[in-house]
Amino acid sequence: MTALLLTTLLGGPARATSLSFPCAVDYNATTWDTGVSVDMALHNFKVVALGPPWYLEFDLPNGQRITETWNGNWSVPGDGSVTVANPVYHPSIPWGTTFNLGFNATLDGPYANATNFRFQDVGCEVNYTVTVIS
Known part of the structure; x- marks a missing residue:
């Protein structure tokens, strides 16, 4: 088994000075020929709490179908749009x-990476890390 690591920074300045976005998402994907597992870390850069309630939205590329989720109330209607609301x-x-x-x-x-990340309807900085297992 071989793993290839690809890293990209999209959507904004370096995290240490990221004041133009209320949040950042670290999107860590491990993918293989038939699937993907994604761990995300949602960071709050605002000087106040985000929520309650809070929600994160993003778009999945064609051909990806979510089969399991954790930590959140997930809505995946099947059109590629995803909404995650805060858990109780x-x-x-x-x-x-x-x-x-x-x-x-x-x-x-x-x-392909998910795109169009929005937190409370405002764009987020997204840091993608993709590990390909072959």
Whole structure:
């Protein structure tokens, strides 16, 4: 088994000075020929808590179907749009903290990153890390 690591920074300045976004998402994907497992870390950069309630939205590429989720109330209607609302046990994300969540999905075709991340309808900085297992 061989693993290839690809890393990209999209959507904004370096995290240490990221004041133009209310949040950042570290999107860590491990993919293979038929699936992907994604761990996400949602960081709060605002000087106040995010929520309650809070929600994160993003778009999945064609050919990806979520089969399992963790840490959040997930809505996946089948059109590629995904909404994750806060779980009851975590109604807000305090300033300077991180909330972890994720999903597993099947692939019908080549892997592509999720896009168009929005937190409370405002764009997020997204840091992608993709590990390809072959």
